[in-house]
Amino acid sequence: MVEARNLQPTQLRWVLATEKRRAIFIVILWGVALASIYAQALYQRSYMTIYDQAAILVVCLAAGAIMVDFSRALLGYIASMAIGLVLLFLTVTLPSTLGALPSPADVVVTDLWVSIVFKAVFPFPFVVFLIASLIGAGLGESYL
Amino acid sequence: MTASVAMSRRDQLTILFILVAITAAALNVMGTVNYLRFYPTLTKLQLDMTSFQWNNTGEAIEITASFLIRNSGNYDGLNLKSFEGVFNIQLSPTVTMSQGSIPFKRLTGPLDPGGTVSTSYKFNSTAEAARRVRETIDSGGEVKFIFEIDMILLTFLESYTGVSAFYLCEASQGPGTCEQRFITLTTKIEQGGGGGGGGA
Numbered sequence: 403m404v405e406a407r408n409l410q411p412t413q414l415r416w417v418l419a420t421e422k423r424r425a426i427f428i429v430i431l432w433g434v435a436l437a438s439i440y441a442q443a444l445y446q447r448s449y450m451t452i453y454d455q456a457a458i459l460v461v462c463l464a465a466g467a468i469m470v471d472f473s474r475a476l477l478g479y480i481a482s483m484a485i486g487l488v489l490l491f492l493t494v495t496l497p498s499t500l501g502a503l504p505s506p507a508d509v510v511v512t513d514l515w516v517s518i519v520f521k522a523v524f525p526f527p528f529v530v531f532l533i534a535s536l537i538g539a540g541l542g543e544s545y546l
Numbered sequence: 547m548t549a550s551v552a553m554s555r556r557d558q559l560t561i562l563f564i565l566v567a568i569t570a571a572a573l574n575v576m577g578t579v580n581y582l583r584f585y586p587t588l589t590k591l592q593l594d595m596t597s598f599q600w601n602n603t604g605e606a607i608e609i610t611a612s613f614l615i616r617n618s619g620n621y622d623g624l625n626l627k628s629f630e631g632v633f634n635i636q637l638s639p640t641v642t643m644s645q646g647s648i649p650f651k652r653l654t655g656p657l658d659p660g661g662t663v664s665t666s667y668k669f670n671s672t673a674e675a676a677r678r679v680r681e682t683i684d685s686g687g688e689v690k691f692i693f694e695i696d697m698i699l700l701t702f703l704e705s706y707t708g709v710s711a712f713y714l715c716e717a718s719q720g721p722g723t724c725e726q727r728f729i730t731l732t733t734k735i736e737q738g739g740g741g742g743g744g745g746a
Contacts, residue, residue, distance in 0.1 A: 418557055428560065431567035438570035445581045446623070448705050464563050468556060493578055497585045510731055511585075518706055546556040 425469060429478045432465045433485025440490050440522060450522050455530075462531045466538025467546060475539035479532055483523075491519060580622055584701070587619025588729050591657070593695060593713045595722035596664070600691065602679055606670040607635075611648075611717070613724075614664045615697065617657040624657040625700035629665060635675050636690040637682045645671050648693070657699075691717050695724070708732040 417427050436458060443454040462479065469475040492499075494515045498508035553561075597612040617624060629651070635643045648667055655663040671679075679689050693715040701709050709731055715724040 414557075414561065418560065424560065428563065431564055435567040435570050438567075438574040441574050441581075442570075442577045444702075445577045446702055448703050461563075461566070464559060464566075468560050468563060470556070494581070496582060503585055507729075507731070510733070514703070514706060514731070514733065542556065542559075546554070546559065 425474055425478060428465055428468050429481045430485065432461065432478065432482035433489065435461045436482060436486030437489035437493070440486065440519070441493060444490075444494070444518060444522060448518050450527070455527060458527070458531055459534050462534040463538040463541070466535035466540075467542030469535075469539055470542040470546065472536055472539045475535045476532070479535040483528070483531075487519065487523065491515065494519070583619060583621040584623075587617065587621035587624065587659075588699075588709065588711060589726065590617070590619035591624075591697070591699075591711050591726065592616040592618050593697065593711075593715065593724040593726070595693070595715045595717055595724055597666075598691065598717035598720060598722045600719070602676050604676060604680070605673050607676050607679060608668070608670055609633075609691070610666070610668050611693070611722075612664065612666040613695070613715075614662055615657065616662045617659055620659040622659055623702060626653060626655050626657055626663050626697065627700040628698040629653040629695070630698065631693050631695035633694070634692045635671065635679060636692055637678055638687060642692070643672075643675050643678060645675060654700075689718065691722070693717075693722075693724075703731075706734060708734070 416423070418424050439454060439457050439461065440450070443450050465478065465482065466475040469478050495512050497503050498512050501508075503511055592615070594614045594616070595611060596614050597610070599610045601608045613629070615626060615629075631648045633645050633648055635645060637643065649669050651665060651667070653663065653665050657663065682689055693713075695713040695715060696710055697713065698708065698710045703709060709729065711729050712727045713724045714727050715722050717723070
């Protein structure tokens, strides 16, 4: 008798067990990856270079491919962007939040970061990465 | 007898994605920690007047002053863009003579954690100041030389805002004392003109 032994570790099997679980896990990590890439770029020069944009593009392509379904990729992208931007904004405004900056410097810094993040994300990058996610979903449907 | 079931391509991509996301987050921790050190480091930037000498020739006061800038914080990524200032001569608590800007000198350099940048100046005051200083000293008064230094920094926020630290240095003879008064963030507006920032 031949027994099939699955190569996946137990924890991963739990994550991949259902589509819903996989999607939620991927969306959260998608948001974390977006926040990380944006943060490392904005901490260094307060704008995104072509390489940073390319990294996000690849992440969105891959995540879209994992999602496979177009509607799931669309919703996943929006959710991951929301998660990523919230994480990013919480991190960059941490000095203001923790009271490390006196007034009115805390207000100035917060306003400044709103401007920096908004300019880095909207409008064209947001649309381009959305399209990349949908293309990824198409590729996933065809090849995965 | 057992046989291994290979993972699907989708599962492989999922695992790769998980690893990449976790790695990106882990690598970002150091960047975030460095960023959180940025604002405290601005307040820890030290300016020292390491030496100060003046000589009244009668026609002018010949002044020699040396400054040392030190990053006492631990933020990595700070650079000095410009070092500017004006100096005044205080003849009494109520009388101060403005002497204009200190000579322009292109002074730039990295301000790594613990790093220093030094500079020195040699310049003369006005003849009027030389006369008033002599009169003040002859009448038993005390003269103080006051430098208002604006240290303009190059930071990661350069595209959006200029960052500068303002210091007040005082000296009579020998090394003077400097005190940071405030930090200025000057936001850049695309249409032109400048905006005021918050002081710290």
